[in-house]
Amino acid sequence: SQQGEEDPQALSIQEGENATMNCSYKTSINNLQWYRQNSGRGLVHLILIRSNEREKHSGRLRVTLDTSKKSSSLLITASRAADTASYFCATALQTGANSKLTFGKGITLSVRP
Amino acid sequence: GAVVSQHPSRVICKSGTSVKIECRSLDFQATTMFWYRQFPKQSLMLMATSNEGSKATYEQGVEKDKFLINHASLTLSTLTVTSAHPEDSSFYICSARGQGSPRMGNNEQFFGPGTRLTVL
Numbered sequence: 001s002q003q004g005e006e007d008p009q010a011l012s013i014q015e016g017e018n019a020t021m022n023c024s025y026k027t028s029i030n031n032l033q034w035y036r037q038n039s040g041r042g043l044v045h046l047i048l049i050r051s052n053e054r055e056k057h058s059g060r061l062r063v064t065l066d067t068s069k070k071s072s073s074l075l076i077t078a079s080r081a082a083d084t085a086s087y088f089c090a091t092a093l094q095t096g097a098n099s100k101l102t103f104g105k106g107i108t109l110s111v112r113p
Numbered sequence: 114g115a116v117v118s119q120h121p122s123r124v125i126c127k128s129g130t131s132v133k134i135e136c137r138s139l140d141f142q143a144t145t146m147f148w149y150r151q152f153p154k155q156s157l158m159l160m161a162t163s164n165e166g167s168k169a170t171y172e173q174g175v176e177k178d179k180f181l182i183n184h185a186s187l188t189l190s191t192l193t194v195t196s197a198h199p200e201d202s203s204f205y206i207c208s209a210r211g212q213g214s215p216r217m218g219n220n221e222q223f224f225g226p227g228t229r230l231t232v233l
Contacts, residue, residue: 033221035224040204040227040229041226042117042119042206042225042226042227043157043208044225045221045222045223045224046225048221070218084166086158090225098218099143100147100159100162101147101159101222102159103149103157103158104156105156106155106156107154108154
């Protein structure tokens with residue numbers, strides 16, 4: 001069953017604007033990860049946030065996690081045309097050898113030059 | 114570091130034939146490999162998890178006799194789609210997790226570039 005649900009499903013913004021994408025999940029997690037996928041390509045890991053963390057930054061990316069609401073957000077600041085891609089959140093219910101990721105449906109981000 | 118490759122990147126085959134897809138970890142030892150399939154504009158659905166030297170664990174609804182997975186070494190896993198049919202046409206992506214790199218500490222999965230399978 002789908003664990004993560006992103007919204008919006010599609011987002012179109014102008015270059016330079018910020019893009020905010022949200023992800024909700026249903027069960028308790030060990031960590032939540034965000035990935036980017038360019039059309040027809042594999043996934044690129046963006047950032048991982050653990051269940052005991054509330055916010056993480058990586059370059060122009062800012063991720064928040066609210067375990068009480070079972071939700072996360074990914075903020076991309078000062079967007080660029082190259083940020084155009086699909087973005088997925090993925091949750092890991094546990095860590096260690098038995099850990100596996102469950103992906104949300106994804107958000108298609110279009111950044112207009 | 115932590116590069117995963119897949120071969121082939123694209124394959125077109127006739128219905129009824131079998132297709133083998135290779136997934137390799139190039140600079141680390143992949144103790145666990147995952148196989149996903151992705152339909153157009155949809156999410157990745159986990160098909161199976163394989164640990165080196167063990168039988169793969171398949172997700173519910175995935176036919177193990179249809180999708181044969183072999184993880185015989187720490188750097189190679191193969192997915193064979195047997196007697197492929199048009200409904201098997203999809204984007205197959207592998208990922209690997211393992212040891213031998215500082216990035217492994219986060220239990221991070223590293224994804225291959227995917228294989229586009231088209232069954233005519």
